[in-house]
Amino acid sequence: MSEFKKVAGLTGMKDALPPETARWERLEALVRDWLAAYGYQNLRTPVLEHTRLFARGIGEVTDIVEKEMYSFIDPLNDERLTMRPEFTAGIVRSAIEHNFLYDRPRRVYAMGPVFRHERPQRGRYRQFHQIDVEALGFPGPDVDAELIVMLARLWRLLGLKDIRLELNSLGQAAERAAHRAALVAHLEKHLDVLDEEARRRMHSNPLRVLDTKNPAMQDMANAAPRLFDFLGAESLAHYRGLCDRLDDAGIAYTLNPRLVRGLDYYNLTVFEWVTDRLGAQGTVCGGGRYDGLIELLGGKPAPAVGFAIGMERLLDLWQQDAPDQDPAECQVYLVHQGEAAQRRAARLAESLRDAGLRALVHAGSTGFKSQFRRADASGAVAAVVLGEDELAAGMASVKWLRTGAAGDGQQESVAFDRLAAHLQQRI
Template sequence: MAGARKLTAPRGTHDVLPEETARRRRIEDVATLVLEGAGYRRIETPIFEDTDLFARGVGGSTDVVQKEMYTFEDRGDRSLTLRPEGTAGVVRAYLEHGMHKLPQPVKLWYWGPFFRYERAQKGRQRQFWQLGIESLGSDDPSVDAEGIVLLHRILRDLGVPGLRLRLGSLGTPAGREGYRETLVAYLREHEDRLSDEVRERIDLNPLRAFDSDHPGTKEVMAGAPLLLDHLPAEDTEHFHEVRALLDGAGVEYEVDPTLVRGLDYYSRTLFEFTSDALGAQSGVGGGGRYDGLAELIGGPATPGFGWGAGIERILLAQATGDPDHPEPGHDADPEGLAAADLYVAWTDGHRRTAFDLADAAAREGLAVRLDQAPGRGLKGQIRRAEKSGARTVVVVDDEGIRIDRSPGGRATGMTVADALAAARV
C-alpha cells in the first residue's frame, strides 16, 4: 500500500539473525555441559504467568512490578504478565508439582526470553534472554558457593573479559530488622538531600537507597550505616562460610557492603558478576539466596538460591575481542554456519545422485551441505565450498562421483560409500 508505514521490530527488541545464532548456541552448549555436569536439570516455565505471582514474589515496592511489567487481561478477564524474571515461575513450578518430595536440593536450570519495559539500550533490551539456575530445598552455604562457582566457570569458559565478582549479604529479614530501623532513622535525618523516589520508599524499601544514581542520595549513602556491620552471628557465619568455600575454589571476589539487587525476595548471600568491557552498565549476571520466596507465593518455607545471566550482556562483552578468547564461531563460514564435514556440488542431470549422497551422509551423522543455489555453475560451487571451510568437497557430474578436495587428496571414480568414507577421515 502506497505510503504505508515501514514495519520494524518493536523498540527494545531485535531479530536474532543466523550469524548470531551460532554464538548464542555456544553459550547454551557451554551452560549445558557445566550445569548438567553439576546435577542441574533443565526446566521450562510459561512465558506468561498470573500477575499475582510477580506482585507477591518479586515485591510490590520494586521497579520491576511498579514500572516494568508487561501486564494484560486475557479473554477470561484474568490478569496475566509476561515473565520479567525466572525465579518466581520456577519456585511456583516446584511447589505446584510437589518437587519437595524429591531428594533435596532440587537443582534446575533454564534458558529463555524475559520481558521488562525499561529504557532500551545496547545490550539491555525489553525482550531479553537469560540463562539461570535455581537450587531449592537446602540452606547450606555450599549451595550458594557452588552456584557462584558454576556461573564463574561458564563466564570464564566463554571468554568474557574483565570479570569481577562483587559479594555481599543481606542477612535474613528477621536478622536485619534492627538494622532496618537504624537505616530508616538515618535516611529521615537526611531526607532533604534524597531523591524523590528514595524518599517515597524510605519505609517500604530503604535498602534500595544504596542503588540510587541521584548525586545527593549518593553523598548521603556514603556515610550510611552498613548492613554487614549489623548482621547477627548466624548470618555472619553463613557469609563467612560462603567466602571460605569460594577461597578454596580459587574464585576471587570483592566484598561490597552496599550491594543490593532490584528484587525484594533476596536474603543472605547476594552477588553480581561484572565485566570491565561493558563500561557503566557492566553487569553480566548475578543473584543470591531467597529463603522466604516460597512462603510469599503461598507455599511452605523452602530455602532457595539462584542466579540469572543476560545472554545479550555476555555477547556484548565477548564482542570486545579478548585476544586470549576468540569469539565462538571463528571457524564458521561467513553466514555463521559451522564448517561441514562434506560439501556436495553437482551439475545438471545429477541432482538425485547428489541428493542421495547428502542424505546418506546426514543419516550417518556427518555435517553436510548440498549446493542448492539456482544457476550456480560448478566453479562457483567449488569456490563456495572452499569459503565455507568444508573438510571434504565431492562433485557429482558426468564423470560420476569424485572428490575435488579432502584431507586425503583428490580421487575419481568413487561410489557413495567411498565418498562417505573420505568425509569421515
C-alpha cells in the same frame, strides 16, 4: 490497491541472525553440559503467569513491578496476566503447585526469554534472555559457595577475563528491620540531597535508595548505616562459612555493603559478578539466597538459593574475549552439472549425512564457476564435483578448499561407494 507499509521489529526486541545464532547455540549447549556436571536438571515454566505472582514474589514497590512488567487483562476470563520478567517466581510457583520438594531438595535451571519494559541499552533489551539456576531446599553456605564456584568454572570454560565477584549479606528479617529503621532515620536527616525517586522510596524500599547512581547522593549513601553491621551471630556464621569455602576454592571476592539486589525476596547471601567492559550495565550475573519466598507464595517453608545470567551480556563478553570467524554452513558442498548429476548428488549427500557429515547440494543449475564461488563462501572443507564424466566412471571428484586434510586446492577421485568413509576420515 494500497501499498503495504513495511513493518519493523519492536524497539528493544532484537532479531538474532546467522552467523550470530551459531554462537547462541554453542553457548546454550555449553551451558547445558556445564549444569549437568553439577546435577542440575531443566525445568520449564510458561512465559505467561498471573500478575499477582510477581507482585507478591518480587515486591510491589520494586522497579520491575511498578514500571517494567508487560501486563494485560485476558479478555476471556478477565484475569490480569504478565509476561515473565524473571524466572525465580515462576519456578517456585511450579515447585509448590507440583509438590516438587516433597521427597528431596532439587537443583534446577531454566533458560529462555524474559520481558521488561525499560529503556534499551547495551546488553539490556525489552525481550532478553536469562540462564536461571536454582537450588531449592538447601539451607547451608556450602550450596551458596557451590553456585559461585560453578560460575567461576563457566567463566573459565568461556575464556572470559576481568570479571570480579562482590558479596554481601542481607541477614534475616529482624536484622533487616533494625537496619531499616536506622536507614530511614539517616535518610530523613538528609532530605535536602534526596532526589524525587529516593524520597518516594525512602519508606517503602529504603535499601534501594543506597543503590543510587545520582552523584549528588553518593556521600549520603556512603555514610548510611551498613546492614552488615546489624548482622547477628547466625548470619555472620553463614557469611563466614561461605567465605571459607570460596577461600578453599581460590576464588577472590570483595565485600560490597551496598549490594542489595533489585528484588525483595533475598536474605543472607547476595552476590554479583561484575565487569567494567559492558558500559553502565556491568552486572553479568546476580544471585543470592531467598529462604522466605517459597512460604511467601503459599508453600511449606523451605530454603532456596540461585542466580540469573543475562545471556546477551554474556555473549557480548565472550565475543570480546574470543571473537568468532563466520561458522561454516557445511563441511562438504556438492557441485553438479546436469539433471542426472544433480539427482546423484542429492543421494550422495544423504550418505554423507548418514556418516555424520554436514553437506549441502547446490540448488538450481548454474555454471561450475558460480557453484565453486558458492562452495567457497559456504565455508566447506571440500567440494564434491559431479558431471557427465564422473557419472560414467562412478567416481566423484573431491576438491579440497581449505588447508589441512588433503591440502589446499588439491583434487582427487573417489568411488561413490567409498566417498562417505573417505571424507569422514579426512574431515
